[in-house]
Amino acid sequence: MSTIFAPSSGLPPAAIAVIRVSGPQAFAAARALAGDLPVPREARLRTLRDPVSGDHLDSALVLVFPAPNTATGEDLVELHVHGGRAVVAAVEAALGRQPGLRRAEPGEFTRRALTNSRIDLAEAEGLGDLLSAETELQRRAALAMADGTLSRQIANWRAALLGLAARLEASLDFSDEADVDAVLLDGIRSEARAVASEIEAALSAPAVDRLRDGIRVVLAGPPNSGKSTLLNALARREAAIVSPIAGTTRDRIEVPVSRAGIPFVLTDTAGLRESAGDAIEAIGIDRAGQAIAGADLVLWLGDGAPPEKRMLWLHARADMAGREDVPDSVVLAVSAESGFGIEQLWELLVGRSSALIPGASDMALNQRQRAHCREAREALGDMGAPDELVVADALRRANVALARITGDVGIEAMLDALFSRFCIGK
């Protein structure tokens, strides 16, 4: 079993960052960095040093938790370091060089907690969302899930499809029974299509995931077009290093911000230019491209028109001398310096975002639920087949897909529906 580590306190920069180390080598690794470990479950100040070079990394609060009564069920160490990006990176790098240690995969602490019986599966799935709710909208969505609106809707679809399957299966397995009339396939088709379109509607509503993870807003444009300055203005703090030197931002910088109850992740990117100054900047530009591709909203800060139609063209540094003329297709002129247009920009972002997150009346499905609903809808696509066996198979597959959400897979539910409806039995 390897020992894993990762920052567990959200993205730097912040005042402090908590780095968790979990696994059999956790204490040894912590000792290598911090020297003597404090008594279990008591916080003590220690100097963290690089075990090889002896370099001073940070002064940190160190806490150790011996297995098994820990969050993961394993030996666990928490290092509360200063929340600067460089500090966290340096401590992580030093940990990564310790024998048996590696960075945790996403969700791996939770998985180990589950494996070691520290939490059960329902807690892992359900509480995960609840714990990560940061904004008012997230909290409301979590509540909607918890009060069973979603389960009820899916149960309704399933009940409808089970009823149809029961009618059809009765005509297949009990066609020699007097109580079972010849089934009207067209009636079954149209009722199944009605369910399919309800599923379709639920699928076309925005996924709940965006509400959980935040709307991804990417600031893009040529070097030195004021992206980092605008990011700091939107975040109201110095998240990105700003300098007049083109190419200062070499990697993407992500800042989580909540506005009007909606979570946003603002991403500053390396300026896009044809010839990068060096290899690192080239990688930065490449990653900027990836960020733009995965973005929900892209703010374009170039003086020329944006390269993609979906980008929102901003006229930055609007109060700078010589930039009084605003091109026609610009959406908004802003100035990070004076704050001019920043409130309007937020209104614009909030307005655009409302289409991307589930509203109060929408069924909020997560990705797993969406995948099963999509399977069900695709199966129901076969309802038009002339052969009733193919229609029956479509209903079966749709029912199995929905059952994977509600949990009761198997044929018995259909048989229950069948026998309660028909008097079968010679």
Next chain:
Amino acid sequence: MNSFDVIVIGGGHAGVEAAAAASRRGASVALVTFDARNIGTMSCNPSIGGLGKGHLVREVDACDGIIARAADAGAIHYRLLNRSKGAAVRGPRVQADRRRFGAAVRELLARHTGVQLVANEATALVIDGGRIAGVEMADGERLAATAVVLATGTFLGARMFRGDERDAGGRLGERAATVMSGQLRDLGLPMMRLKTGTPPRLDGRTIDWARTEVQPSEADSWTMSALSPGRPLPQLWCAITRTTDASHAIIRAGLDRSPLFSGDIEGVGPRYCPSIEDKVHRFGDRDGHQIFLEPEGLDDATVYPNGISTSLPADVQQALIASIPGLERTRITAFGYAVEYDHIDPRALGHRLAVAALPGLFCAGQINGTTGYEEAAAQGLVAGANAAAAALGIADFVPDRAQSYLGVMIDDLVLQGVTEPYRMLTARAEFRLRLRADNAETRLSAVAEAAGLLGEERLRHVRAREAERAEVDAQLAEPLTASALAARGAQVAQDGARRSAGEWLRFPGVELAHVSPTLTGSSTPVIEEAIEDARYAPYVERQEAEVSELRASERIALRPDLDFGAIPGLSNEMVERLTAARPATLAAAGRIRGITPAALTAILLHATRAAA
């Protein structure tokens, strides 16, 4: 002391197939039964096959079993149910002459020279060192064997009910196997109780047939078994009548004297075959319930009124019959009764139909909580084949759920258990489109041959069939243009595409005559099977993904001693079901009712951790 490889207890449909299959695999077999003259008796209605059940009969036949050939030898009425529907749900069924069917079973069994009939009552299992060593008889005689197949039907702890009459016995005029039942309970095997019933039998000479609707036998020439030379007997007709409002009033007035409603019967009866009093009680709004009048034989006037199984008192049965159109003056030759019997919770068995807790013991048929001759015969085949495997040290015979109804039934039984007598239904087979009654041989010949279940005559037939199929497949692979088809009179769009003859058959309006004049006119079962294969090919292909998903999770084994109770996140109900069924793989666990994908993840995590 006489010694055998395998002892089979019970001479019904399960016992007969078990003894025959074990013998075909090379085992020496003793078949122990109360009375050898009763081997092959049909205790209930005189018919073999039907929806889902017809599939099982064909599959047993593909493994060279007895039931299909005996059915043809006794058949006096043939009907292909669901004829107008897709081939995958068509169910071949015959009405069989009781006497001739039983005689054919005994004759076919006698061809298995490795089977010795022992007319005696087996009273106890002989157990030595925690495993089966043989069987003890009522007279104290012992037979030794490595494996024993219990195929005791409804005879275990059987009790018959009619009104306030009670009688120990599994069938009219025969005694119950009570001692054995006590021993199984003492061994700690999970025993439960079920109930079934039978209608009164009628004297056909006193039925006014003019007042009934006649259903003739179908004229075509298909048979239940691929080896049957044809239909040797003259064909009779069945008839249909209905209960009336007067019948229902009589039944309601007699309900207080029904053991079903007095609470005397604790066993659960089948929902698909309820007694007439149950039907009237549960579906009181119906104005009549259909009754099929089925002849019991060519030279037997007895008629079986299918649809009015009952345990009402004799006088109520008499009044009920007299209230039915056509039966006003009909004489009852034997009154109906309900029978309650012991069965083993089939979740105590594994996929070989072996009892996990007692090595060497196998169970087949109604003792496993199933109903029907066909279900019994199919389990007998599998239990017998595996009992022989246990005795001879040869390969197990475990039919696959994706390949056969045999596999579906056994998988359902050992994982889900039963809450009512289990009946085969086509709806239970998720891969139904591939599992047709008409392609049973194609699906199973190879595995049956590999298991050594096929005799010489069958093997010759299989070789000839394979050759014919290869020839037909070659013809259907022939590429054809739309214009070639149009020249033969097919209405198809001239899209210029070349398709194989088989692909063309999927187009509406394209017939065999349009794609292969050479195959036309000589319609054989093999040609018909190939056409159906071609028509369903796209759907079957799509199911392949589901099948391989099943196979992938079948590869994740769960340890037999896995403690489900120690897995966090599972509900008590899930733990109870998993513990009773002991699924051997993650896929099997996932098929158990109520086991959610989330629960499966928890099981997987736990199993992985336990293995690490």
